[in-house]
Amino acid sequence: MHLPEVPGVTHRFVDLPTRGVRLHVAEAGADEGETVLLLHDFPQHWYAWRHVIPLLSADHRILAVDLRGFGWSDAPRGGYTGIAIADDLVALLDALGLKRVHLIGHGWGGWIGFILSVRRPERVQRFVAVNMTHLWPNHRKMLPNAWRMWHTALFEYPPFGRLLLRRGRWFIRFLLRHWSRDGSVLDRATLDVYADVFRDPAHARAGEQLHFQYVIREIFGHPRGRFRTAHLAVPTLIIGGRDDVVFPPSVLADGEGHADDLHVAIVEDAGHLLPEERPEAVAEHARAFFALRSACSGSRP
Structure with missing residues (x-):
């Protein structure tokens, strides 16, 4: 599949032999x-950041990565847990x-960002999670909103998840439009830039496995305390988004008790695809939040 073009963006492929990807x-x-x-x-990839990249790239080096199994990255059979x-x-x-x-992590990328920040805080200066809650959700608030995750049941279980992703371009179009406050913000060509990646069987399986591994490892990991004692430094x-239909x-x-410095900002007239x-x-x-570090320390990394 051809890489979509964004002005000022170049592409590279980085081999990670120790990770097999x-x-x-x-x-x-x-x-x-x-x-x-x-x-x-x-079900997106680096292209979801196409509007954010030029807004930050004037004074930052921007790296938008396709996670394992997504976009133009390899899609091996294993390795789809958050860790x-x-x-x-x-x-x-x-x-x-x-x-x-x-x-900066959006949705699933935000979830991975929380795990990375908790496990390897020395590698992250500041973290912005977009349209994603933290690792210590208040279950009294989450349970009444659990229905909002209805779509995950369609991707979670082999082999049905991969079949829907391979053959269900219509459903990916519907899902992304449903998540946005204004469905017209994504035209059909953009929607298909995301959907067409899953026509590859390996990438369709990867999307399924991301959800399946969350079910068998993360959902039940919370009661066992996998992140209960973790601290966000x-x-x-x-x-x-004020009108986010997912989160x-x-x-x-309610995550402040587990973190040194955690804040929440709400954007009006916006949904799940900020x-x-x-x-x-x-x-x-993001720019204002990142600048706080520079203002306080007066130094560069």
Whole structure:
């Protein structure tokens, strides 16, 4: 499949032999600026950041990675737990010679970003989670909103998830339009840039496995305390959409007791696809949040 073109963006493929995967990275911006690593949501890839990249690239080096199994990255049979994907990112930073980066993660990318920030805080300067709650949800607030995740049941179980992803371009179009406050923000050509990747059987299986591994490892991991005692030392900002149909503002709070520096900002007139619905708001919040570090320390990484 042909890589979509975005002005100012170049592409590279980074082999990670210790992880058994090759990742695609879209790159833009000034080499001398602080590096910002962008992590996409499901069922998207790096292209979801196409409107945010030019807003941040004037004074930052931007790396938008396709996670394992997505976009133009390899789609091996295994390695789709949150911890494994976070470990991919550590290996990517090592391969690129980057000690620390700013991090922005949308949806599933936000979930991976939380895991990376908790497990390897020395690699993350500041973290912005977009349309994603933290690792310590208030179950009294989450349970009444569990119905909002209805779509995951269609992707979670082999082999049905991969079959729907391969043959259900119509459903991916519907899902992304449903998630946005204004469905017209994504035209059919853009929707198919996402949907067409899953026509490849390996990538369709990867999308299924991301959800399946979450079911068998993460959902039941919460009661066992996998993250219950974890602490978030990385300064973090959660940005939500007022009209997010997946993670409404009510489920984004209550993580402060597990974090040194955690804040929540809500964007009005926006849904679950903030990087595409309101890229200027994402960039504005991120730029201001990243600048706090520079203002306080007066130094560069």
